[in-house]
Amino acid sequence: MERILLIEDNREVAGVIFDYFESLGVELDYADNGEQGLQLAMAEKFDLILLDLMLPRMDGLTVCNKLRDAGNSTPVLMLTALDNREDMLNGFRHGADDYLTKPFDLEILEARMNALIRRYHGKTASSTITFKSLHIDQKTRQAYRNGQLLTLNPTTYTILELLCQQAPEVVTRQEIARKLWDDDDEPGSDVMRSHIYQLRSQLDKPFATPMLVTIPKVGYRLEEV
Template identity: 45%
Template sequence: MRLLVVEDNRNLVSNLFEYFEARGYTLDSAPDGPTGLHLAMNHEYDAVVLDWMLPRLDGREVLRRLRESGSGVPVLMLTARDELPDKIAGFRAGADDYLTKPFDLPELEVRLEALVARAAGRGHSRVLQVADLKLDLATLGASRGGRELHLYPACRKLLEVLMRASPAAVTRERLEHALWGDSPPDGNMLRSHIYELRRSVDGAHAVKLIHTLPRVGYRLAAMTEPADTHEPASDPDNG
């Protein structure tokens, strides 16, 4: 099992590494919110142990941004806050479990095992679908009309975010954050990825699913009325 520990207490991190590595786990760590968010969004983890009080970006905000990016990785929030309103706030931000400090390491291990097992169980039936477009979150396979789609990782991530939000619109900023976190590249990289995704998903299909919303972003939905789904490369407002 591969874990990400986002915690600024060095002694606690050291204890976690010593305990879990002895049991065959692989761990990464981050000492602050932005670093933890970057690692969680750009690497595959079975679970994340996330402290609430973090430098630069608190745990609840890290979790909120992680969920907005479309990530479903199990997250256990670790904190000294033990009041009911705090626990409710953590769960509403997207936490899967909540453990207050101080705690026993065997209890943390059992809780993480339960989270990963539940996530694995859900994975077999976690299929997003919009019209005849499907994305299997367990296998990462995508298809439309029963025909397999070959997607680059960036396009697959964009597709997941758009399908999770469907039929609502997704802003450019949110899509850029899903791909690059807080450091999106200059230029029209997002537009290029959307172009590739649109070519794979819509292609020659009569019903287009990916729609550009000028000055807003994009939407993935089966629309019954004609819509402007293609964007001129020279128009920055349609990117």
Template identity: 70%
Template sequence: MTKILLVEDNRDVAGILFDYFESEGLELDYADNGELGLKLGLEGHFDLILLDLMLPRMDGLEVCRRLREAGISTPVLMLTAMDSKDDQLTGFEQGADDYLTKPFDLDILHVRVQALIKRFQGKVASHRLKYGSLEIDQKQRLAYRDSRKLALNPTTYSILELLCKAAPNVVTKQEIAEKIWDGEEINTDALRSHIYQLRNQLDKPFPTAMLITVPKVGFKLEEV
């Protein structure tokens, strides 16, 4: 059964989400503060974490950051009443995979949740992908460049996997959106943030860049 960790201090919102997702056949675990949410996220095994941004004891950004630092790759969908672009980009920078502003439609939330879980579970073959100095273990969802492990969250991993499968050809922004946002309209700011994070892992520690921007089109991998 699909298992979700809900970290939300508003009991009314939590109750609504519990009723909705349990009616859809999903199992939920619950924390009403950031410290407990972090503890459960580190110790448990979840298919997805629904994480409120404004939490007592430890805010959602800190929870997300610490989970990623600990190597937890479970998808994180942030829920927040703050809807500015800076708030969203900060969430992505701390390792969130998606972002939904309150109040939200439960059916839209469900679609986002299913898309993230589907992507995280992989539906990939067990073989490895290789392009130049880049190697991807699709079964373990791990990526290496020059044998150095890259610290990728589920979204940046999925983008890199898509680019590697197509390399050296260009992958358009629309093609990335179809994989990452399940066919929804391109979230330009979110895509820019994920590409920035991917560059920090794939290119920054190395003398040459592999991730190339093709202006007004998309991105490709290039081995120099």
């Protein structure tokens, strides 16, 4: 049984989500403020966190940022009434894996959640893959460069794993999108760019030479001088 943490201060919205997912056999825990939500997320094991952006005591961006800083890789799907481009990208910069604006269709929410959970549990073989100084342990879903652990969320891990599996060949944007999202539910290009930005901040910026190369209008590949 999947276990979901819902952090949402609107009791009406929370009630609708509970009714829908409990009827599907999903176990839900609940917090109505950011501080309580962060405490629960750090103390318990969840398959996914549904996180409202505007929360009392601690906002959703801060909650997500603190989770990632503490090494918590549980997928985070942000729920918010804010729908402008910068708000969405800001959520990804703080470690969110996906973003859904209110009001939303519950079936779309379910599909997004299921996609994140599948990636998080990583239906991969218990093995390792290596390219140059990059080493990925598929069993633990951890990646290292020059022996240094990279702080990746489930989405950036999935992108890096795909790039490493095909390195040094090019992986197209379409291939990455198919890996991350259902074909009929792919978000815009800004979302992809935000995830690539997050990946670069871990894979390239701490090191003397970059590995992630952009192939304009095509996709990305790994290389190392």
